[in-house]
Amino acid sequence: MRTVLITGASSGIGEACAKVLASESRYRLLLCARRLQRLHEIQSEIQELFPSCDVFCFELDVRDREQVENTFANLPVEWRDVDILINNAGLSQGLDPIHEGSTGDWDRMIDTNVKGLLYVTKYAVPLMENSPAPHIVNLGSIAGKEVYPNGNVYCATKHAVDALTQAMRIDLLTKGIKVTSVDPGMVETEFSEVRFKGDKERAKAVYKGITPLSGQDIAEIISFVLSRPAHVNINDLLVMPTAQATGTIIKRDL
Numbered sequence: 001m002r003t004v005l006i007t008g009a010s011s012g013i014g015e016a017c018a019k020v021l022a023s024e025s026r027y028r029l030l031l032c033a034r035r036l037q038r039l040h041e042i043q044s045e046i047q048e049l050f051p052s053c054d055v056f057c058f059e060l061d062v063r064d065r066e067q068v069e070n071t072f073a074n075l076p077v078e079w080r081d082v083d084i085l086i087n088n089a090g091l092s093q094g095l096d097p098i099h100e101g102s103t104g105d106w107d108r109m110i111d112t113n114v115k116g117l118l119y120v121t122k123y124a125v126p127l128m129e130n131s132p133a134p135h136i137v138n139l140g141s142i143a144g145k146e147v148y149p150n151g152n153v154y155c156a157t158k159h160a161v162d163a164l165t166q167a168m169r170i171d172l173l174t175k176g177i178k179v180t181s182v183d184p185g186m187v188e189t190e191f192s193e194v195r196f197k198g199d200k201e202r203a204k205a206v207y208k209g210i211t212p213l214s215g216q217d218i219a220e221i222i223s224f225v226l227s228r229p230a231h232v233n234i235n236d237l238l239v240m241p242t243a244q245a246t247g248t249i250i251k252r253d254l
C-alpha cells in the first residue's frame with residue numbers, strides 16, 4: 001500500500017484523485033482541505049464503494065505555515081509515512097487588468113498557490129524519508145506556460161509552480177523523490193466559481209460550447225503518472241481539452 005497525501009481534496013481535481021486512487025486498491029489516502037465536512041462526505045462515499053480503502057481526513061489551510069508544520073508533525077502515528085504528495089490546493093481570484101486588480105485577490109492567490117505549496121512541501125518531505133518510491137505531483141497549469149489577458153497574478157503563481165517543480169526535481173534528486181508537474185487547460189470544477197466569487201452564470205459561461213476536461217480526466221492522468229516503473233519519471237505533462245489550442249484560442253460550438 002502506498003500512502004497518498006492530497007491537498008485540496010474537498011472538490012474538483014483533488015476529490016477526483018481521491019476517488020480514482022481509492023478505486024485502485026493500492027493506495028491509502030490522507031485528504032486535507034479547509035472544508036472538513038466536505039472531506040468527511042467524500043470519505044463516506046469512498047468507503048461505501050471501496051470498503052478496504054483506508055482514509056484519514058484533516059482540516060488544513062495551506063496558507064497557515066504553523067498549522068501545516070504542527071498538523072504534519074502530529075499526524076496519527078500510523079499516518080506518518082507518506083509515499084506520494086499531490087500538491088493540488090490552489091485557486092484563482094478575479095480576472096482584471098493589473099492596474100484594476102484587487103490586492104486581496106493577489107494575496108490569496110500568492111499565499112495559496114505559491115507559499116502554501118512551499119509550506120506543504122517543506123513539511124511533507126520529511127514524512128517521505130522511509131518511502132521506497134517517493135513522488136511529488138504538483139498541479140501546474142497552461143497558465144504556468146503562457147500568460148493570458150487579465151490572468152496576470154494567477155498566471156504568475158502558476159509560472160512560479162513551474163519553476164518550483166523544476167527546482168524540487170533538482171533539490172530532491174539525491175533523496176530519490178520523483179517530481180512531476182501536471183498542467184491542465186480548462187477543467188470544469190469549482191475553479192471558475194471561486195475565481196468569480198460565486199457567480200455561477202459567469203463560471204458556466206467559461207465552458208460554453210466546448211467539452212472541457214473533468215476532474216476525472218486529470219485524476220486518471222495522475223494515476224498513470226504514479227504507476228510508471230521506478231526508473232521512469234514524467235517530468236511535465238500539459239493536457240488540454242481538444243477544443244482548446246492555447247490559453248485563449250478556443251473553438252466553441254455555439
Ligand code: NDP
Nearest residue numbers: 008010011012013033034035061062089090187189190191
Ligand atoms: P476547485 O476549486 O474545485 O478545488 C480547489 C481545491 O483547493 C479545493 O479542494 C479547496 O478546498 C482547495 N483549497 C483552496 N484554498 C485552499 C487553502 N488555503 N488551503 C487548503 N486547501 C485549499 O478547483 P480545481 O480542482 O480545478 O483546482 C485544483 C488545482 O488545479 C488548483 O491548483 C488549480 O490552480 C489547478 N488547475 C485547475 C484548472 C482548471 O481549469 N480547473 C486548470 C489548471 C490547473 P477548500 O476550499 O475546502 O479549502
Ligand code: 8X3
Nearest residue numbers: 141142143185186247
Ligand atoms: C486554470 C486554467 O486557463 O483558467 O489554471 O488558467 S486557466
